[in-house]
Amino acid sequence: MPVARIFDWAARDSQRLATVASLRQAKGRPGAFAQVTCDSAEEAAAAETAGIELAVCRARNVAEVRKGSSRIFVTAALGFAEAVTDDEILRTAFKALTDGADAVITGRRLSIVSLLASEDIPVMGHLGFVPRKSTWVGSVRSVGKSVEEAVELWHRFRRLEEAGAFAVEAELVPAPLMAELSRRTGLVTVSLGSGPAAEVVFLFASDICGETETVPRHARRYGDLARLNREIAAERARAFRAFRSDVAGAAYPSAAEVVPLPDGIIEEFGRRLGH
Structure with a gap:
């Protein structure tokens, strides 16, 4: 697998299977990269061995994930409860980055995205169906099936890009709409249950490996760890x-x-x- 030489946020000479630059250069190439969840060294090592370029993990687990893979592009998820104030969010983000993360993902307000981006931190947003905010859409469901929702989602994409994000995880967006949004936005798009048109296609490791008895509609089971x-x-x-x-x-x-x-x-x- 081709790798890029970089210095990470702790100034360590490192190699990565993807960078912010290579993700941006892949704009318009559906399925150019694959992303999974990883929260352990074992999962990260398996992902790298399989040729998967990107992983998402909890911010507190970055150091553990890096024990398993020094090459995967790691995005740290900033939990809602772990970091609340602006100072806490910045401190948590920088700790994750110096532990080895390459980017952060947040579902917080746009001013938080701008705060992080103003420090040149690569920020991924989360739009479409956001599980922790599902009360606003009333149930676990796709977002963007009506014209009104589709237009509102586009405006959210646009505002997220203007706030300084470089990428967006789009969850449970109808595939034809995802293709149109991805074509129109400058954001690197990450599809979780939103079809194949995004530059990055994402699935949870637990779904891929069959760790649970039920599999969401958008997922596919490739293993049977539950058995x-x-x-x-x-x-x-x-x-x-x-x-x-x-x-x-x-x-x-x-x-x-x-x-x-x-x-x-x-x-x-x-x-x-x-x-």
């Missing part, structure tokens, strides 16, 4: 039952599983204690 986890749980319970049975039956520990003493030690121990 493996059930097998692991059953094997764990079987092992625990066997251990308990052996303890009850005095079958564990055996002579081979205890530390012996040389002959005479216990007798001398008793004599020294006087009994």
Whole structure:
């Protein structure tokens, strides 16, 4: 895989599979990059091995993710509760960046986007269906199926770009509308359940790997970790039952599983204690 040499936000000489510049240069090339969620070193290592260029993780998990991959472009999600004030948001963003993140994503107000962008921090916004704000649209549903919603979504795209974001995660936007929005905006578009027309196509690792029993409509299961986890749980319970049975039956520990003493030690121990 081609890599770019950069210096990260901690001034470390680094290599990346994608940069803000290469993402922008891919504008108009649907599916140029793939993105997944990663919150562990193991997930990040697997993603890099698979050729996936981008990952999203919680800001507090950036250092752990970097243990698994030094090359993936990592976007740190700034949680709503972890950072509330402007100072906290900036501090959290810079901590994530110096831990190894390349960008941040936030669903906060446009002034926050501008605050971050004014520090040259690459900011990704989140539009369309935003799960934490779903009360405003009334249910878990796509956004942009009416002309009114489509026009309002376009204005949100435009305002986000004007605020200084370089990219936008568009979630559950109808595919034909996503194609039109992506064509009209200068933002790098990231599609989560919004069709194939974006420059970046994004799925959650839990959906890709089949970690849950149900899969959202927009997702596709490529693995079956749920089955493996059930097998692991059953094997764990079987092992625990066997251990308990052996303890009850005095079958564990055996002579081979205890530390012996040389002959005479216990007798001398008793004599020294006087009994």
